[in-house]
Amino acid sequence: GQQLNQSPQSMFIQEGEDVSMNCTSSSIFNTWLWYKQDPGEGPVLLIALYKAGELTSNGRLTAQFGITRKDSFLNISASIPSDVGIYFCAGISNTGNQFYFGTGTSLTVIP
Amino acid sequence: GAGVSQSPRYKVAKRGQDVALRCDPISGHVSLFWYQQALGQGPEFLTYFQNEAQLDKSGLPSDRFFAERPEGSVSTLKIQRTQQEDSAVYLCASSTTSGNTIYFGEGSWLTVV
Numbered sequence: 001g002q003q004l005n006q007s008p009q010s011m012f013i014q015e016g017e018d019v020s021m022n023c024t025s026s027s028i029f030n031t032w033l034w035y036k037q038d039p040g041e042g043p044v045l046l047i048a049l050y051k052a053g054e055l056t057s058n059g060r061l062t063a064q065f066g067i068t069r070k071d072s073f074l075n076i077s078a079s080i081p082s083d084v085g086i087y088f089c090a091g092i093s094n095t096g097n098q099f100y101f102g103t104g105t106s107l108t109v110i111p
Numbered sequence: 112g113a114g115v116s117q118s119p120r121y122k123v124a125k126r127g128q129d130v131a132l133r134c135d136p137i138s139g140h141v142s143l144f145w146y147q148q149a150l151g152q153g154p155e156f157l158t159y160f161q162n163e164a165q166l167d168k169s170g171l172p173s174d175r176f177f178a179e180r181p182e183g184s185v186s187t188l189k190i191q192r193t194q195q196e197d198s199a200v201y202l203c204a205s206s207t208t209s210g211n212t213i214y215f216g217e218g219s220w221l222t223v224v
Binding site: 006030031033035040041042043044045048050088090092098099100101102103104 | 115117144146151152153154155156159167202204211212213214215216217218220
């Protein structure tokens with residue numbers, strides 16, 4: 001199935017550092033979503049973006065919907081140990097029933 | 112319920128056995144999705160329902176996989192004659208009609224031995 005290109009694949013950072021990850025697609029999406037998945041759990045929604053150019057924050061998380069509607073990025077500021085996990089982007093097509101995930105970014109925060 | 116509920120959480124099946132995985136979506140959510148997630152990979156689309164209608168089943172890997180949602184609420188994903196390559200987490204998700212936010216269950220972890 002189709003998957004969005006997400007980078008980097010993995011990150012190892014010191015506690016307190018900022019993190020940036022992005023997601024690109026060859027297709028246009030109407031909605032971009034960012035999820036975090038902990039081991040043994042389902043993905044949990046972090047941020048939803050509905051308009052090209054939109055910049056949205058949720059606490060230490062900031063995400064943007066690219067102008068071309070083919071990309072999005074997620075920033076995490078001042079990382080803490082509980083930020084550890086796998087982050088997935090997801091795009092929803094204009095029909096609402098085509099919903100594809102990125103390949104994931106595994107984040108490790110070193111105390 | 113408050114969230115998407117899936118059962119069983121964990122299932123070990125012998126190769127060749129049939130399994131059934133259940134999903135209770137968020138109450139009132141029209142759309143329901145099933146995804147398969149292999150270890151270290153992102154979720155891959157299997158099938159999509161709008162109410163009781165299965166509108167897209169293009170992601171089902173073989174005819175051993177079957178999904179239904181007969182009353183437009185609870186859905187069951189059935190895998191017949193399980194194979195080792197079926198071992199994965201099966202995630203269910205639901206959304207409202209607008210489909211602009213999708214919520215996931217915790218997944219059913221299937222191991223075929």
